Amino acid sequence: MPSKTNAHNANGHRRRQLVDRIKATATHCALCDLPLNPDAVTPALDSTEIDEDLPRVRGGNPLDPRNTVPMHRRCNRWKSTMTLAEARQLLALGATVHEPLNRAQRRAMLQPSVGAWETGASRWTGTQGGTPSPPG
Numbered sequence: 001m002p003s004k005t006n007a008h009n010a011n012g013h014r015r016r017q018l019v020d021r022i023k024a025t026a027t028h029c030a031l032c033d034l035p036l037n038p039d040a041v042t043p044a045l046d047s048t049e050i051d052e053d054l055p056r057v058r059g060g061n062p063l064d065p066r067n068t069v070p071m072h073r074r075c076n077r078w079k080s081t082m083t084l085a086e087a088r089q090l091l092a093l094g095a096t097v098h099e100p101l102n103r104a105q106r107r108a109m110l111q112p113s114v115g116a117w118e119t120g121a122s123r124w125t126g127t128q129g130g131t132p133s134p135p136g
């Protein structure tokens with residue numbers, strides 16, 4: 001066997017170590033807060049997966065312990081490319097992890113709660129971070 005290493009394999013190893021470490025101590029799902037089932041095995045929907053708070057496709061680091069959380073497979077799939085905060089916001093608004101939402105549905109649910117431009121004014125009424133640009 002050639003002893004060839006590349007970045008992908010090295011990261012795979014680091015990721016596995018991180019996943020093992022989190023799984024060893026995790027007791028509850030980071031999204032739904034229900035207990036994890038250590039006996040459930042992939043692809044069972046209640047098996048434990050390690051998810052990124054800020055998803056990889058949005059620049060999240062899968063090797064950063066601060067960006068990785070334990071989650072049910074079901075919850076992880078439902079969360080998809082949302083951050084934990086966005087996903088929790090949808091749950092607070094009445095969504096459930098048992099009903100997948102498409103992008104438009106997510107946006108429609110999140111829109112009213114992130115603030116709005118007052119009609120006829122140039123004042124942002126939202127309370128969340130970010131610097132929105134005026135409409136039009």
Ligand SMILES: [Zn+2]
Pocket residue numbers: 029030031032033034071072075
């Ligand atoms: Zn869960």
